[in-house]
Amino acid sequence: MAFEMALSLKDVEVSRAGRPVLAGVSMHMAPGSAVMVRGTNGSGKTSLLRAVAGLARHEGEIYFTRGVQVLDPAFMRSEEIHLVTPDGGHNPRLTVEETAQFESGFYGGDAEDALLQLGLVPQAEERVGALSTGQRRRLSLLRLLIDKRALWLLDEPFSGLDEEGRSIVRTLIEAHRSRGGVVLIALHDEEDIPGARTLRVEAA
Numbered sequence: 001m002a003f004e005m006a007l008s009l010k011d012v013e014v015s016r017a018g019r020p021v022l023a024g025v026s027m028h029m030a031p032g033s034a035v036m037v038r039g040t041n042g043s044g045k046t047s048l049l050r051a052v053a054g055l056a057r058h059e060g061e062i063y064f065t066r067g068v069q070v071l072d073p074a075f076m077r078s079e080e081i082h083l084v085t086p087d088g089g090h091n092p093r094l095t096v097e098e099t100a101q102f103e104s105g106f107y108g109g110d111a112e113d114a115l116l117q118l119g120l121v122p123q124a125e126e127r128v129g130a131l132s133t134g135q136r137r138r139l140s141l142l143r144l145l146i147d148k149r150a151l152w153l154l155d156e157p158f159s160g161l162d163e164e165g166r167s168i169v170r171t172l173i174e175a176h177r178s179r180g181g182v183v184l185i186a187l188h189d190e191e192d193i194p195g196a197r198t199l200r201v202e203a204a
């Protein structure tokens with residue numbers, strides 16, 4: 001399966017709690033492209049990802065296309081976008097295995113294979129609340145593996161990960177791009193995604 005969706009932003013301004021936090025963002029992301037959103041703490045990287053996901057108010061245009069067809073943003077946000085945040089948002093009382101089964105029940109996909117790819121098989125019986133930061137971070141990537149969506153919004157995907165974990169993230173991004181997927185990544189300056197463009201944001 002190859003994705004063909006593209007993402008475009010035109011003069012986007014994002015607000016949090018009624019206050020503009022960044023402004024004047026324009027870019028186009030073709031199928032298979034990746035962009036690293038860089039900027040200082042509080043410059044609006046997370047806010048931009050949330051605006052694309054429909055979770056933060058914005059002015060200007062955020063639109064999704066397939067060729068010349070403009071796609072319904074509500075459809076894209078419910079069916080074709082994954083927003084992955086550092087905490088993952090999982091139930092701390094479930095085990096890793098139960099979490100994987102729950103997510104694959106919801107999204108479909110092969111939970112066992114996903115745990116294997118994330119290196120989480122040894123933790124399968126552990127409760128999410130008892131995982132280390134890096135293990136929880138790996139678990140947050142689960143939905144990328146079990147539900148193939150066109151557009152990934154990754155908020156600091158390397159935070160808390162060891163070198164093996166970072167390598168898993170890079171491999172997932174590369175594989176997604178080779179399927180035509182689009183990846184928008186909030187990232188700090190010391191981290192890098194080979195072949196990705198940079199979008200630098202500044203607080204409004």
Ligand SMILES: Nc1ncnc2c1ncn2[C@@H]1O[C@H](COP(=O)(O)OP(=O)(O)OP(=O)(O)O)[C@@H](O)[C@H]1O
Pocket residue numbers: 016017021039040041042043044045046047048186
């Ligand atoms: N839930 C919120 N309610 C109100 N203001 C918020 C909220 N979340 C973020 N902000 C404000 O929006 C601005 C941008 O925050 P954001 O989290 O997008 O920055 P960031 O670039 O991702 O920062 P960091 O590098 O620290 O993660 C900050 O001034 C912050 O105080």
